[in-house]
Amino acid sequence: MVYKENRSRDGLASGFSLPNFSRAVWEVVVIGGGPAGMMAAGRAGERGRAVLLLEKNETLGRKLLITGGGRCNLTNNKPAVRTMLAQYRQSGQFLFSAFAQFAVREVLDFFAQRGLVLKEENDGRMFPKSNRAQSVWDVLVQFLKAGGVTVKTKSEVSKIEKNVALGQFSLTLKGGEKIAARACVVATGGTSHPETGSTGEGFEWLKRLGHTVVENNFALVPLALADPWVKRLGGVTLSDIKLTVFADGQKQSTHLGKLLFTHFGVSGPTILNLSQAIGELLTHSQVTIHLDLFPKLDTVALRDKLQTLLTVESNKKIKNVLGKLIPSALVEPMLDLAGIDGATPNHSVRRADRLKLVALLKAIPLRVKGLLGANKAIISAGGVALEEVNFKTMESRIVPRLYLIGDILNIARPSGGYSLQLCWTTGFVAGSNV
Numbered sequence: 001m002v003y004k005e006n007r008s009r010d011g012l013a014s015g016f017s018l019p020n021f022s023r024a025v026w027e028v029v030v031i032g033g034g035p036a037g038m039m040a041a042g043r044a045g046e047r048g049r050a051v052l053l054l055e056k057n058e059t060l061g062r063k064l065l066i067t068g069g070g071r072c073n074l075t076n077n078k079p080a081v082r083t084m085l086a087q088y089r090q091s092g093q094f095l096f097s098a099f100a101q102f103a104v105r106e107v108l109d110f111f112a113q114r115g116l117v118l119k120e121e122n123d124g125r126m127f128p129k130s131n132r133a134q135s136v137w138d139v140l141v142q143f144l145k146a147g148g149v150t151v152k153t154k155s156e157v158s159k160i161e162k163n164v165a166l167g168q169f170s171l172t173l174k175g176g177e178k179i180a181a182r183a184c185v186v187a188t189g190g191t192s193h194p195e196t197g198s199t200g201e202g203f204e205w206l207k208r209l210g211h212t213v214v215e216n217n218f219a220l221v222p223l224a225l226a227d228p229w230v231k232r233l234g235g236v237t238l239s240d241i242k243l244t245v246f247a248d249g250q251k252q253s254t255h256l257g258k259l260l261f262t263h264f265g266v267s268g269p270t271i272l273n274l275s276q277a278i279g280e281l282l283t284h285s286q287v288t289i290h291l292d293l294f295p296k297l298d299t300v301a302l303r304d305k306l307q308t309l310l311t312v313e314s315n316k317k318i319k320n321v322l323g324k325l326i327p328s329a330l331v332e333p334m335l336d337l338a339g340i341d342g343a344t345p346n347h348s349v350r351r352a353d354r355l356k357l358v359a360l361l362k363a364i365p366l367r368v369k370g371l372l373g374a375n376k377a378i379i380s381a382g383g384v385a386l387e388e389v390n391f392k393t394m395e396s397r398i399v400p401r402l403y404l405i406g407d408i409l410n411i412a413r414p415s416g417g418y419s420l421q422l423c424w425t426t427g428f429v430a431g432s433n434v
């Protein structure tokens with residue numbers, strides 16, 4: 001996909017065509033066509049800059065299209081800047097000057113002025129009324145076209161070098177093509193869902209250019225849960241169970257293994273191995289893990305097993321026999337979750353309650369609150385150290401005329417539209433200053 005630039009701007013990008021495309025010295029090259037890159041490129045184009053946006057995929061914004069389960073939770077309705085910044089915890093102190101220029105109110109206006117109708121859901125989460133991330137994508141692509149941005153997809157940048165003498169960046173594309181730019185915006189994203197194009201190479205270039213990239217220190221850690229009932233289970237181990245991870249209700253992965261309940265949540269090898277992936281999901285989504293205590297039995301077989309147990313001991317109370325099927329520490333919490341009175345005699349347990357119990361034992365929901373690291377429940381996104389970026393402009397403090405935006409920055413944030421808000425804010429500010 002190439003949107004051609006036909007305007008003359010300082011003679012730099014006038015009437016270029018693909019064969020001599022590499023010889024132009026671009027005023028601005030944005031690397032990475034995700035939400036942050038699209039916002040920055042569109043804004044710089046709107047200001048009359050000659051902008052080239054390079055994206056390695058065939059299309060822009062592949063990750064954007066899967067956000068919010070395909071519905072795109074594009075921000076959170078917290079118009080007061082300080083309230084919004086509090087959500088970013090210790091990173092919030094860095095973000096003030098960027099949010100002072102383009103915060104939630106401006107984002108809502110930006111999309112509304114371009115015809116996107118939004119709606120608010122739980123906890124202030126804002127979605128397009130269409131329930132389609134595609135509608136957000138359409139607005140951004142229109143913004144790029146209106147700004148006269150040249151978009152070149154299937155263009156993977158493999159190297160960025162700074163030519164100090166010429167005051168230019170030299171970019172090398174996979175395949176060898178060279179592109180020169182007076183200013184460069186890096187918007188290559190983080191490392192989650194690499195199939196969308198976010199494979200983290202931006203971090204390698206930035207390290208070579210002298211930046212510090214903070215790693216996620218919480219790679220193998222237990223998880224804190226939001227469900228108070230798990231506290232009663234500290235020390236209980238469940239073996240041979242199936243764990244299924246969901247982000248915003250979308251299934252992510254399943255794993256067979258073992259789980260240990262701790263006082264704060266869950267641990268054990270399977271959880272520890274999943275913790276980094278879950279930490280990344282937590283930066284943008286609500287994460288739930290479903291436990292299947294009987295992965296080898298389907299629902300019908302488990303229903304029969306429960307029915308046999310209740311029939312054989314028909315005069316006993318359900319709370320006194322369920323421990324023959326599941327660990328005894330789980331009996332009370334499971335009956336509570338299923339809404340069944342433990343004193344009910346087995347012969348009187350209603351069919352609907354039996355079905356509810358079976359469904360629960362096949363998918364006990366655990367709501368993940370955070371990673372339990374050295375400082376308890378810290379989520380770290382990893383990325384470029386914030387001290388190295390001037391948030392008034394998003395320009396690097398290490399390399400002049402290099403701008404860093406979006407997921408490439410080390411900003412911890414909860415789920416609820418806060419990640420995309422960061423993309424809009426940092427992208428807009430970079431585009432306004434580059």
Ligand SMILES: Cc1cc2nc3c(=O)[nH]c(=O)nc-3n(C[C@H](O)[C@H](O)[C@H](O)COP(=O)(O)OP(=O)(O)OC[C@H]3O[C@@H](n4cnc5c(N)ncnc54)[C@H](O)[C@@H]3O)c2cc1C
Nearest residue numbers: 032034036056067068073157189197284406407417419420
């Ligand atoms: C499943 C899922 C659901 C999410 N849901 C939400 C949500 O509802 N709300 C929310 O706020 N956030 C959500 N997020 C987070 C949000 O998607 C990210 O914060 C956001 O996409 C980051 O945008 P970005 O532009 O910084 O990077 P990305 O979206 O990762 O885009 C980076 C782009 O750079 C390109 N690129 C990378 N390297 C190169 C290269 N060498 N050359 C050229 N191009 C390159 C990539 O192909 C990619 O298109 C979700 C994330 C996931 C994975």
